[in-house]
């Protein structure tokens with residue numbers, strides 16, 4: 326056995342691409358930082374988690390949000406200089422002060438792909454963003470975003486009232502400097518669309534692309550976080566935008582297909598995506 330003096334830990338020689346996650350903490354693990362960390366790990370990268378807010382919530386609704394201390398967030402980011410940061414994922418930003426910190430942190434990583442999942446409203450309807458905050462977001466963070474992943478409601482709220490269809494709304498956001506917009510249409514299906522499917526539309530300045538996925542029964546808590554975190558992870562691993570979008574959607578769909586309901590009484594709770602369902606420790610559990 327090697328002596329202490331000569332012992333060196335067994336380490337992998339390959340560097341793992343890291344994803345900085347700036348998001349709120351959801352104690353259920355359905356959404357927020359924990360969800361993001363699971364999705365990022367499952368999709369091949371290493372999560373570096375910086376909390377933006379602490380929330381009180383269950384699988385249905387958020388009842389309180391406490392923004393985190395912006396200087397602590399900045400200090401956390403500054404301490405991560407051993408890692409090779411290859412993507413950033415931003416989720417819930419609940420105050421102007423934490424938005425300032427997010428903007429400062431993002432500036433530390435110029436050119437690193439940034440995925441933003443705008444979290445404006447909780448599943449149960451609680452507002453999580455003020456008009457002032459949305460304006461500041463559009464002005465200060467959106468121009469740095471590589472891909473935004475709003476649902477249709479978030480798209481309409483961020484684009485404002487001047488457009489009357491999703492394409493024009495997405496173009497309005499692209500004109501503010503964001504590079505791509507992937508719009509999900511689950512709770513608010515596209516007019517005239519087949520309700521047995523969920524449709525995603527990618528808008529970029531050069532191309533558009535649509536995907537159709539079979540609609541799974543039930544409602545899910547944290548599906549949007551899963552999609553955006555998986556996408557950040559795939560981009561961190563060097564995937565190009567289009568295949569990264571496709572792989573992140575396929576992964577998200579599988580986590581929902583393997584989702585589970587914490588409340589078997591079905592008192593209105595939502596199902597939680599099982600993001601590590603491929604892990605051997607989970608393989609023989611909870612499956613019907």
Ligand SMILES: Nc1ncnc2c1ncn2[C@@H]1O[C@H](COP(=O)(O)OP(=O)(O)OP(=O)(O)O)[C@@H](O)[C@H]1O
Nearest residue numbers: 476509510511523539540541547548549550552577
């Ligand atoms: N019932 C469902 N069937 C199939 N896919 C779903 C279903 N619900 C959500 N998804 C998938 O989850 C991902 C996130 O979409 P969704 O529209 O739920 O985002 P969101 O409303 O922003 O989510 P969240 O409220 O969790 O932030 C998409 O890939 C979407 O297709």
Ligand SMILES: Cc1ncc(CO)c(N)n1
Nearest residue numbers: 349350351356357417547
């Ligand atoms: C912390 C957090 N982020 C995002 C969402 C949206 O699902 C949530 N409910 N909670």
